[in-house]
Amino acid sequence: MSINAFPNFRYHPDPVATGNVGPSTITCRVCQQARGYVYLRDAIHAGREDYSEQICPWCIADGRAASALDIAFACSLDIDESVSETALEELSLRTPGYVSFQGQKWLAHCSDICRFLGDPSVEQVSQASAATIEAWCAANGTDEAVWLELASDYVPGADIGFYTFECLHCGLIQFHVDAT
Ligand SMILES: [Zn+2]
Ligand SMILES: [Zn+2]
Numbered sequence: 001m002s003i004n005a006f007p008n009f010r011y012h013p014d015p016v017a018t019g020n021v022g023p024s025t026i027t028c029r030v031c032q033q034a035r036g037y038v039y040l041r042d043a044i045h046a047g048r049e050d051y052s053e054q055i056c057p058w059c060i061a062d063g064r065a066a067s068a069l070d071i072a073f074a075c076s077l078d079i080d081e082s083v084s085e086t087a088l089e090e091l092s093l094r095t096p097g098y099v100s101f102q103g104q105k106w107l108a109h110c111s112d113i114c115r116f117l118g119d120p121s122v123e124q125v126s127q128a129s130a131a132t133i134e135a136w137c138a139a140n141g142t143d144e145a146v147w148l149e150l151a152s153d154y155v156p157g158a159d160i161g162f163y164t165f166e167c168l169h170c171g172l173i174q175f176h177v178d179a180t
Contacts, residue, residue: 006037006057007057007058007060007061007062008061009057009060009061009094009095009096010090010095010115010168011074011090011091011095011106011113011114011115011116012074012095012096012097012098012115012116013115013117014117014118015039015057015096015098016037017118018098018116018117018118018119019040019118020039020040020041020096020097020098020099021037021038021039021040021057021096022037022038022040023036023037024036024037024038024053026038026053026054028054028055028056028058028059029054029055029069030055030056030059030064030065030068030069031056031058031059031064033056035056035057035058037056037057038053038054038055038056038057039051039052039053039054039055039056039057039060039073039096040052040053041073041096041097041098041099043055043065043069043071043072043073044071044072044073044075044092044097045069045070045071045072051069051071055069057096060073060094060095060096061094062094063093063094066092066093066094067093072092072093073092073093073094073095073096073097074091074092074095074096074097074098074104074106075091075092075097075104075106076091076104076105076106076107076113078105079106079108079113080108080109080111082108082111083108083111083112083113084111084112087112087113088113090113091106091113098116098118098163100161100163100176100178101159101161101178101179101180102178102179105163105176105178106165106176107139107165107174107176109135109165109167109169109170109172109174110167110168110169110170110172112167112168112169114165114166114167114168114174115165115166115168116163116164116165117164117165117166118163118164119156119157119161119162119163119164120156120162120164120175121156122154122155122156124164124173125151125154125162125175126151126152126154128147128151128173128175129173131172132172132173132174132175133147135172135174136174136175136177139174140177150177159179159180160177160178160179160180161177161178161179162175162176162177163175163176163177163178
């Protein structure tokens with residue numbers, strides 16, 4: 001077991017809390033060490049291999065896993081154009097991803113990627129701020145009635161998924177919403 005501090009992920013600050021990294025005695029296939037935690041999800045790659053429960057979060061954080069295995073972890077194909085290449089690279093190559101019904105989507109704000117905080121509570125959705133609802137309506141080209149309907153149907157773990165993102169610069173909370 002390593003005594004190293006858990007790595008710091010700018011865009012996914014607590015991947016254990018969000019359920020994407022878990023405690024494990026497994027030996028990481030990249031660093032060959034059993035460091036106490038493993039990434040629970042598959043990586044993004046062209047092959048058929050499944051990389052879930054094989055890679056430690058330290059090898060994600062320092063980019064070793066991405067370069068050694070030619071894989072990526074988190075990605076969003078339609079992210080804001082104002083986000084820098086550096087930020088996109090940190091997201092795809094050095095950030096643990098998450099699982100959603102329709103594939104990962106990472107939100108951006110203030111010209112940067114937002115940090116992913118996992119599934120919100122019912123209260124966090126029902127008490128969303130006017131700015132949060134406005135951002136969602138603008139991003140989805142719809143109006144507040146649709147938001148209210150989705151929000152009132154939200155039950156964590158059921159068939160509508162809400163995913164929480166927080167802007168690292170202004171603190172705006174945004175939700176990505178999808179369904180089974
Ligand atoms: Zn490792
Ligand atoms: Zn912002």
